[in-house]
Amino acid sequence: MMSNITDLKLVELVDKIKKKELSSTEVTIAFIERSKKSKKLNSYISENYENAIKKAKIFDQKPDFKKKLPGIPIAVKDLFCTKNIRTTAGSKILENFVPTYESTVTQNILDEGGIVIGKLNCDEFAMGSSNETSYFGNVQNPVSENLVPGGSSGGSSSALAAKLTPATIGTDTGGSIRQPASFTGTVGLKPTYGSCSRYGIVAFASSLDQAGPMTHDVKDCSLMFEIMSTYDTKDSTSVDFKRKNYLTNLNENIKGKKIGIPKEYRVDGMPKEIDELWEKGIKIIKENGGQIIEISLPNTNYALPTYYIVAPAEASSNLARYDGVKYGFRSKGENLIDMYEKTRSEGFGDEVKRRIMIGTYVLSSGYYDAYYLKAQKVRRLIKNDFDEAYKKVDAILTPSTPSSAFKIGEKLNDPVSMYLNDIFTVPINLAGLPAISIPAGHDKKGYPLGLQVIGKAFDEQSILNIAFALEKNISFKNNITDWWIK
């Protein structure tokens, strides 16, 4: 019986708790027990099990079934500050940091009755595409042993696919929700910039960072998104727009919807299976009354180089706060400057240092115009491409990634090859648009592959609906065998 609980999806669990078929305590214990048996995956950085069970018992004593997540246990990416629960951002420099405040997104989850059972592994400061830059070690993809779960929300995708949590949340700066979702056969939504509050999320690149849900299916995703997305005066870029009941409004009717296919996303060397999957998606849209329109996003090829200027520049500025004075790790130094330099040298990992240095360089005197300003101008061109496309279409369909999950260690020594993994996801962050990745099939090796639906700004409902229609017709099955449980 216990094992069955973790097979249920989020909406099903909510339903069963509301019908009193299951208690919050039963559900919470079931996910915790499975998490305890799954240490080999290394999905968790911090556990909050005892506390969570206490909270579940309190909920059951006086259940409030009006809540959207009534006593539902949820593990979250360790980039969200959680009051009194250690928050590390996958870094040694924050190894012992205990926030005195709660991020708005996790607060929203708590307000709806959710219970945090733990903090999930991620690339250090969300900088990475494979979870291999985490100070707390590699994470296993439950799909197959020694396979990366994607990144930076790799602990989240792993824990979700392995059913250690019924849903989770990640952050996406250049693909960090959608790529790991694609690598693990799960659903991941990066909302429009300004939709979910950034308050209390450890900052990486502030003009690109967005929090979003990761779930087993589109229904669960809609529920999580409507909980996460609120206007927040604590985030100066939070946008005050009318949020919908995304779950209630979810429907698979895509009749008359115009879907764009950007020709620039047919890149050289992309595996045949991905192309076939894309064709399958196109066919489903046509069969369901949608209209396929060939579009052009001519500056697509410039998105990655632009991103690798803008994101490190913002990161170098954001990460200047880690100086070993008020919180975090500190090294001994002969004087103040020496202390700063040693603290940062020992506290940050190689990828983070690399990006801070790229960012410092492109912002430094004499190079600002050539790099940073140039990148901001190209960012405008990339956004203009989407604005043009959206005069003709309602949404855009592309693959989520140019390949399936790769082996741990395979790309670690070649930063550029690692960066290329985000080729289909990065342009969307630069343009601030919403996009969802849904599992759509497997490659020859049996590894999952995803399709991405990109929407107009603040039109998450349309891409959820299109994803819902695709999901119904694809009927994807994740063949995960529990190989990590003895």
Place this chain on the structure above:
Amino acid sequence: MTIDLKTVKHISKLSRISIDDNKAKKLGKDLNSIFSFIEKLNELDTKNTEPLTSIAETTLKLRKDEIKSENIREDILKNSPDKNKDFFVVPKVVE
């Protein structure tokens, strides 16, 4: 363009990250490969393009300057690597 060892050391100083010669060499190699990839942007003519600094191109909203947090000095100090009573401690800066 190539980034030489001297430049790598200069950037590391600006970044307040100390690195030894071996690391600097390796980093120089990585930075050169990343920057040769970034050079691609020079193919584009952007003379007449306005830079996009933020997607939220509205004036940022201001809120009232009010004290909202409760007295959490103790909790904040708990995170400090070195403290003395109510103060953060740093290496001596004035002689």
